[in-house]
Amino acid sequence: MSAPSEELARLIVLVCELITQSYISLAFHFFYVYYFATTLIEEVITMWPHQWMAGKILFFVMRYGPLLRIVQMALLETRFYLIFTPKTCSSLFISSFATHMVYTYATEAALLICIHALLGSKRKYLVLLGIAYAVPTACILRSQSIWIKEFSRARTIDLLDVELGYSCTWAGALDAQVIQADRVIKYVSVAKASCTAVLALAVYYKRYRGRTGKLIRSEISGIYFVLTMIETSRPGLSYITKVYVNYPKLQ
Secondary structure (H helix, E strand, O other): OOHHHHHHHHHHHHHHHHHHHHHHHHHHHHHHHHHHHHOHHHHHHHOOOOOOOHHHHHHHHHHHHHHHHHHHHHHHHOOOOOOOOHHHHHHHHHHHHHHHHHHHHHHHHHHHHHHHHHOOOOHHHHHHHHHHHHHHHHHHHHHHHHHHHHHOOEEOOOHHHHHHOOOOEEOOOOOHHHHHHHHHHHHHHHHHHHHHHHHHHHHHHHHHOOOOOOOOOOOOOHHHHHHHHHHHOOOOHHHHHHHHHHOHHHO
16 A cells, blocks of 8 residues: 555544544533433522532532533534634633633542541541642643643644534644653543542441441532543543644654
8 A cells, every 4th residue: 555545544544533532522412411401400499599608619610610611622623614713723722621620620629528528527637638639730730731732722724624524723743742741641630530539439438337328418419520530531632633633644
């Protein structure tokens, strides 16, 4: 097979993978919208009458943050056959990333508050939890600053993206620094999410082991916890795939 034919075959595979990923994301988005719609009445009855305090603010950030990001990501990843300017693409990318970070950290903070409460609300546990959370988070934020600076750069849309129906063409390049930053984000995020999950389950089990009756009713639905682990373990995956499509020679 000649070099141009190999290049075309590889490009076709990458485009098919990108489209498949878009459909998978769409399925998760529909699932969350369905979950939101079926629990809206309970939210209105339970949460809306409360005063605006930290708990209510965290709840609404976790509740409506994913909806906002679904809209933002749909504009960036769904084939609407619209064309955005490079500045619009970059702004939309950064705002989507910011939305993701806000509701992710809000969810993690709420979970840590619950763990702290289960540990008896002792100050020493709060300090330990804060340190254990701050160290990996600082590492992630440092790497994300490198990643977002590179992958938020857009250029004039090319013919391939126009034909495929996408709205933006990205100008980011996969240099060694960006690849290293992406690896740090993924590995540390997965490690942090896994450790948090193990800690939460261990504390919950120890606190309520041997008790009978109904389990406590938590303000944080388990679905937020699951979605948080999924989201924090895959930052930028779709856009790295997009860059591979735009820069096949970098593979």
